Amino acid sequence: MTLQPPPGFAEGGIALDPALVRVVRTDGALSGMSPDTLRCCGRPAGLIVAFLSPNVDFSATCKALRGMSAGAPLLAVSTAGVLCEVPDAAAPLYEAAGPGWQTVLVQVFSPELIDQVSLHSVPLHNEDIRHGAPKLSRRERIQRIADSLDAVRVPFHIDSADTLALTFVDGMSACESYFMEAVYRVGRFPCLFIGGSAGGNLDGGKTYTFDGRSASENHAVVAFVKLAQGKRYAVLKTQNFRKTDKQFIILDSDPDRRTVSSVVDPETFTAHPIIDHICGLLGCARAELEGHLVKQTFGIEVAGEVFVRSIARIDLENDEISFFCDISTGDRLFLLESTDFVTQTRDDYQAFLRASRSRWPGF
Structure with missing residues (x-):
């Protein structure tokens, strides 16, 4: 099922262009999906990002998605919920993970929007935290993550004007701040890092990331994304x-x-x-x-x-x-x-569009 932006979000003159971005809501069995779902105009996607319910088989679902992806870069994370519009107007805009929740949300980005992607899985060196007995000092933990980041090689030039790092950190690792401090310590990635944490059931269950090859715990997955020529990006921050x-x-x-x-x-x-x-x-x-x-x-x-x-x-x-x-x-x-979630998000989105048009005439 293809989703559209929430009601009123196209009022500013910009709607989700299905030729550039397709959002599909399915389940752990990938019901209704086929290889064509993950292609764009007959071509492999520029990037595929999937958010999986913690109640589905994470590794098996990612493997099935990879089999349909025609070799396109695929990043996946477990999630505690998804933000999306559903046909029933009475349904919530946000779907939270529950005992029977099986949603898998897949975002397919066209190669006309994304030119190159370099995917990496970075260990967080947090085994002591996961065992409930932290032993490493803050400085040592950051340095170990920094050493792992320093081994990352991106096969294209990183330019903050057209490159960003889409990043998801294992949500049970307690290492989001350590990871970002390590990014600054390495100083080799001059671009914006955006993303969040892999989520799961709120009862302390496991959380996972997938880098296109294997599923992992205790890792961060980073996709260095270079936009296609003539494309640009800006960041919208909103919270209710x-x-x-x-x-x-x-x-x-x-x-x-x-x-x-x-x-x-x-x-x-x-x-x-x-x-x-x-x-x-x-x-x-x-x-x-x-x-x-x-x-x-x-x-x-x-x-x-x-x-x-x-x-x-x-x-x-x-x-x-x-x-x-x-x-x-x-x-x-x-x-x-x-504040009211829908109203706040809509207001922030409209303010974002106004600021973007002021900065980039013709946006």
């Missing part, structure tokens, strides 16, 4: 949360385990257990905290931009909170409140 005036500073944290146990009130400079402090901010009992955070989360602010830091688990017994991102001592977290 806005900053409030409630904040605190992290005191005791474990970046490898991504847990926080105590914080500092910036108004009184007094330390508090994190759960008690957040309950005080929200005016709720400890047992009610999870329910109060359904439409709220936390974030950090960097250069005037807010970046979400979502809670993964609240451990009332041990008085600590786990986050989906690493949190460090000294970080200032703001309480964020949710």
Whole structure:
């Protein structure tokens, strides 16, 4: 089933061009798909990116996709959900992973859009973290990842004007920040890195990446993408949360385990257990905290931009909170409140188009 942008997204004059990008929603059996689905005007695709439910056989599905790909570059990751429009207007715009969720979402990019792709799988050297007993220092872990990155060879010139690095990090590795610090340390890839984390079921299940050859855990997969001549790109950042005036500073944290146990009130400079402090901010009992955070989360602010830091688990017994991102001592977290997802995304998209047209007349 081919998907289109959410309602109203074409109002700015740009819609998804099926000749350049095709998005297909299927399942672990790749129902309704054939080799022609992954070709563009009879040619192999410039790039294929697949997002797989954690409930399907990841390796088998990737192998089947590769068999249909006619040799096109294929990158795949497991995911905790997908953002897409479905025919039923009452259905959610975002599909989250659940016990019976089988969705596989495949993006097919035309060779008229993407000229060359160089795919690489990079080990994250996080076995100690996965075993629950971190031993490497931050510096040593970053250096090991940097050494692995330094072995990567891209067979074409990297130019930030026409090249980007599409990157997905194993979501259970707790190494996203380590990986990006390693990228800066190596200093050999002068282009924008975009992407995210491979996801899975939120019960601590496994997450996977696929680099066109094999499925891996504890790795990042990077696709260096060079656009076709005459094509260009820009980055849209959107999130349906806005900053409030409630904040605190992290005191005791474990970046490898991504847990926080105590914080500092910036108004009184007094330390508090994190759960008690957040309950005080929200005016709720400890047992009610999870329910109060359904439409709220936390974030950090960097250069005037807010970046979400979502809670993964609240451990009332041990008085600590786990986050989906690493949190460090000294970080200032703001309480964020949710906005309407569809409206916020549409507004951000229209603002993105206006800014792009201002920068590039004729866009």
